[in-house]
Amino acid sequence: MTDALLTAAPRRRTEPGAWWAIIVLIVVLAYAALVPLLAPAALHEVDLAAAREAPSPSHLFGTDNSGRDLFVRVAEGMRVSLLIALVCALTSTLIGVAVGTVAAVAGGVVDGALMRATDATNALPHLLLGIVIVAFFPGSLTAIIASIALTHWPQVARIVRSVAVTTRRMEFVDAAYLAGATHRDVAFRHVVPAASGQSVVAVVLLLPHAIWHESTLSFLGLGLAPDRASLGTLLQISRGEVMIGGWWTLAFPAAALVVTAFAIAGLAGAAQRRVAPIAEGRVT
Structure with a gap:
């Protein structure tokens, strides 16, 4: 078992597609983190004389209906959406890991009920x-996080349970029980570490879903308030602007959403392919 892992490890190389996803993601994170800090006044500064200006050297992404610079607003929207998505992904993964671990370790009626x-x-x-x-709870950040986190944990729970059941059947776990270990000891010392790789991948895989869901809720007017920047609220505001020729108010937030989601999805896919052979090697 150990020899299989050691011989497989040197052949695991980062895929070319993953490098592109990493580079794009670094650029996205730098843009979202630094631009609002460098131009904080542009987030709330209203200049009606400069309202609805098309993209230009002075306003790379143009301006919105209040004259605010969309280059800065999109960066702030990405930062807010990414933070919400990260909290949602972590919460969903924690719930899924807890349910999957308890189901596999307890077994029997508890396993059946949880599944x-x-x-x-x-x-x-x-x-x-x-x-x-x-x-x-319209406009509540807590409600948005809860609505996403409480609906995306089942897939994580099933994956973790599958890994946990395999780990639970191994001889060293039986030896641990014979030595006096409790279900809690087995869960934290053996099952959770065995599923850690899949859990990390689950967090990354859930990020694009969380971003899309937050954006959809805000676009429908059920997420954050319109005065709070997120990719969803920017897209909501752009609905009326597009009808009067303000294509840039839709194009740039939508492009930021798509690029961010695809970069994370590409990285998650590469991570999933990297973890899967390792998990198979562990089982054998």
Whole structure:
């Protein structure tokens, strides 16, 4: 088992596509982090005389209907959306890891009950359930995070349970039980570490979904308030602007959303392909 891992490890190289995803993601993160810090006044400074200006050297992404620089607004929107997505992805993954681990370690009735609850949650339309949750607390950041986190953990739970069941059947786990280890000891010392690679991949995989869901909720008017920048609120505002020729108010936030989501998805795909053979080697 160990020899298989050692011989497989040297052949695992970073894919060319993953390097492009990493480079794009670094540029995106630098843009989202630095631009709002370098031009904080542009986030809230209203200049009606400069409203609805097309892209130019002075305003690379143009201006919105209040004369605010969209280059800065899009950066702030990306930062807000990424932070929300990261919190949602981490929360969903923690819930999924907890459910999958408890189900595999406890087994029996507990396993059956948790997996039926997982199937029931997974059967519900995620976006519709998110809309229902946010509708009770419009504009609440906590409600947005809860609506996304509480609908995206079932896939993580199933993956973790699969890894955990395999780990639970190994001889060293049986030896640990014979030595007096409890379910809690086995979970934290053996099962959770075994599923750590898949958990990290799950966080990255959930990020694009969380970004799209937050943007969709805000676009529908159920997310953040319009005066708070996020990719979703910028897209919501652009609906009326496009009808009067302000194409840039839609093009640049939409491009930022697509580029960010695809860069993260590309990185997640490469990470998933890298972790899968290692998991297979561990099992053998």
